[in-house]
Structure formats: C-alpha cells, structure tokens
Amino acid sequence: MVTELPQPKPATIYDVAREAKVSHQTVALYLRGHTGFRAETRERVERALRDLNYRPNRAARALATRRSYRIAALVYEMLEIGPAKTIQGAAERAREAGYLLDVVAVDPDDASALDRAIETVDAQDVAGVVAFAPVDQLLGRLEGATFHVPVLLETEPGDEAQAESIHSRGLDPIVDHLVGLGHTRIGYLGGPPDWLAARNRETALREALARHGLEPAGVVYGNWSSASGHAAVLGAGWLEDVTALVVANDQTALGAILALTERGFRVPDDISVTGFDDTPEAAFYRPPLTTVRIDYAQQGRDLVERLLARIDPDTVGGGEPATRAPELVIRASTAPPSMPAR
CATH class of the missing domain: 3.40.50.2300 (Response regulator)
Structure with a gap:
C-alpha cells in the first residue's frame, strides 16, 4: 500500500514577518546573524520562526550567494558495517552544518563506470567531495583524479604509517x-x-x-x-x-x-x-x-568536519577532530584455555 502524504506549503520570511509584525527586511537581517535589534523585536521574530517551523530555503540561498550546499560522497561497499556507519555519521554532520550529502556508489572493478561517476560528481554543483577508498584499485584511481572543489580522501594509512x-x-x-x-x-x-x-x-x-x-x-x-x-x-x-x-x-x-x-x-x-x-x-x-x-559514525563526522574547515570555516568550531580510541568489549566467547590444544 502506497499513501501520498500531504505537503504543507513551507513558511517564507514574509509569513514570519506578518506573524512577528515586523518587516521582511528585519527577518532577513535576523537570519543573516544581525544582532542590532531590540530584545522585544528579536523575541517576536524567534517566536514566529518556531511557531511557523520556518526552514531556510537552501536552493534559493545558493542562487543568491552563488554557493553550493551539497557535498558529494563517493562510496564503496555500503552493505559493510564500517562504511555504512561512516556514511551515516558523515551525513549527520553535513546536515547539522546546513549541507546535503549526496551519496554516489562506485565499483572499483568497473573502470568505465568509476570514471563516469568521478566525472559526474566533478561536473555537479557541489561544495566539496569526500571519497572513501578502502580497496587498492579504488584508491589508485581516486588519487589520480582531478576535482575542481576541495576533496578529502578517506583511506587506511600505508605500511609506513x-x-x-x-x-x-x-x-x-x-x-x-x-x-x-x-x-x-x-x-x-x-x-x-x-x-x-x-x-x-x-x-x-x-x-x-x-x-x-x-x-x-x-x-x-x-x-x-x-x-x-x-x-x-x-x-x-x-x-x-x-x-x-x-x-x-x-x-x-x-x-x-x-x-x-x-x-x-x-x-x-x-x-x-x-x-x-x-x-x-x-x-x-x-x-x-x-x-x-x-566508532565509525564519529569517523564520518570527523571527515566532514575536516572538509567543512576547508570549504566553510564558519561552520566548524576549530581544532582537529579527536578520533575515539578502539574499546575492547569482553563477552562470553573468550575464556582461559581449559586444556592443551588438540
């Protein structure tokens, strides 16, 4: 059974202005971070934003500022636990910063499809790219690719590191x-x-x-x-x-x-x-x-945090993200050896 859910019309800054009894220019200034308002005016605007569940129109903002609020993620083996949870964390951090994470699945065994995926991502209006390269053939291809936006490559360190x-x-x-x-x-x-x-x-x-x-x-x-x-x-x-x-x-x-x-x-x-x-x-x-x-999700968050520091420093708190150390979880599958090995 498929049900179409109603789509209420999203509130605009004009709706917020009418609700708060201020001009739409005042609402726009508030949303840009302007602080020179009387306390009463600020409270009315904030209350109207909450009551109307106002959400900024990222598409319109991107057109007005000529900035993209999309991050592309090139990923492989999404069904594996580590990659799936890493992408989940990356998407959460991107969303918190006002960005959308576009996930593009790639197959390192199909060279032509991989090339097309890289070309497609580079041709899109994205602010940056996070690329996950857990296997040799994907790492080699991504290291040789050229992108026109900031890119972070997530992979394992080599033998020397x-x-x-x-x-x-x-x-x-x-x-x-x-x-x-x-x-x-x-x-x-x-x-x-x-x-x-x-x-x-x-x-x-x-x-x-x-x-x-x-x-x-x-x-x-x-x-x-x-x-x-x-x-x-x-x-x-x-x-x-x-x-x-x-x-x-x-x-x-x-x-x-x-x-x-x-x-x-x-x-x-x-x-x-x-x-x-x-x-x-x-x-x-x-x-x-x-x-x-x-904590794979934290690794994904850290990766997007590093990318945001390059494309939009105002969205990050500064400093290097701290990766959490692995934690041993002892359960019933281990015990002292009861006798010499057979």
Whole structure:
C-alpha cells in the first residue's frame, strides 16, 4: 500500500514577518546573524520562526550567494558495517552544518563506470567531495583524479604509517586480552587482502603477538561475510593446534563460530573467538562475542568536519577532530584455555 502524504506549503520570511509584525527586511537581517535589534523585536521574530517551523530555503540561498550546499560522497561497499556507519555519521554532520550529502556508489572493478561517476560528481554543483577508498584499485584511481572543489580522501594509512590506523590499534587489546587469559597458540581469520584495513589488521596482529614472543599459529582469509568465515574455518586444518581464533570482523566471526561448532569445537571451552567492530548483533551471538568497538559514525563526522574547515570555516568550531580510541568489549566467547590444544 502506497499513501501520498500531504505537503504543507513551507513558511517564507514574509509569513514570519506578518506573524512577528515586523518587516521582511528585519527577518532577513535576523537570519543573516544581525544582532542590532531590540530584545522585544528579536523575541517576536524567534517566536514566529518556531511557531511557523520556518526552514531556510537552501536552493534559493545558493542562487543568491552563488554557493553550493551539497557535498558529494563517493562510496564503496555500503552493505559493510564500517562504511555504512561512516556514511551515516558523515551525513549527520553535513546536515547539522546546513549541507546535503549526496551519496554516489562506485565499483572499483568497473573502470568505465568509476570514471563516469568521478566525472559526474566533478561536473555537479557541489561544495566539496569526500571519497572513501578502502580497496587498492579504488584508491589508485581516486588519487589520480582531478576535482575542481576541495576533496578529502578517506583511506587506511600505508605500511609506513600503519600504527596510526584506528583499525590496527584495536588488535593490541584483543591480543593482550587473550594472552592474559593464558592463550599462546592463536590463529587468525583475516579479511580480503585487497582491503587496506584487512592488511593493516593482519600486520597489527602479527606485531601484537610478536611483543609477547608469539606468532600466528595459522592464518586463513575471508571476505568480511559470515559465509566466508564459515567456509574458511571448515577448511582450516590447523585449528586442531590452537586455543584462540582472532577474526577480522564480527560478521566473519559469526560464520566461524558456526563452523567451529559443526567441527565439534566448543566456544570458548575449546577455542576462544574474538571479532572486530562490535556490531549491534555481536552481543546476541551464541556465545556473545568478545570484540572491539569502533566508532565509525564519529569517523564520518570527523571527515566532514575536516572538509567543512576547508570549504566553510564558519561552520566548524576549530581544532582537529579527536578520533575515539578502539574499546575492547569482553563477552562470553573468550575464556582461559581449559586444556592443551588438540
């Protein structure tokens, strides 16, 4: 069933002026930030704005000021938890600043479609662009693109700056937690190697283990999905020799836990399992999943904040946005090893 909702006519500054019993020039000056009004006049205008639910007409404002209030976002893999929540945060921050975030999905495997998407965005009347490049082929194409407005490219740091990655920093508390429980034979189920975040997470895992004098007891890869985690664990012969399995994300961990159960392992009695991301469902896995919480929405807000500092400094408070550190969330999927690995 489809229902058409009524569309009330939005209030104009002339409606506000009549309600407040002032001139429309007075309302316009107030909306531009003019402060030289008597207290009574200001209160009448503010009351009229609230009562009429007045909203500025951004399109008209853009025409009058010759400024755009749109930000384009080039994104990939919107179905993944991290990218989806990052875009959500970016859209919220843009809206708070009076901008609209236009999301354009891109496919790095289709070079011609990617080129068309970049050309389309650059030809539009946008104030700036945020581009998300989680995979190698997309990063390479975006780094070579030319835009005529400010652009911020969101990607993982390279190998030389790997320690700066928030994704990477989340592996330290996971490894410390497992080693603290007594685990010394720890396997790893990683993400797809063409994702920079996946490579950084594996590098961080190896470095965290090395600080404890350990190395991975086995490594296998998935593609962030539960199905890939299930298949990888079913085919990993080295699981007989580990007491803990670190998984690159929560969705992959879901499939991994099912496969472990099907193979006769008990979680966490025989093998402890950890995830990464702290998806809303992670607390309801069987058993509930120990994982690392990443505030992806805040990362999206920070990205737009940095872009606004370049295109519209008056909308930001100044200073560098502070990215929140990863947080270890301990649940029932991890426990001390009950016996030597089988």
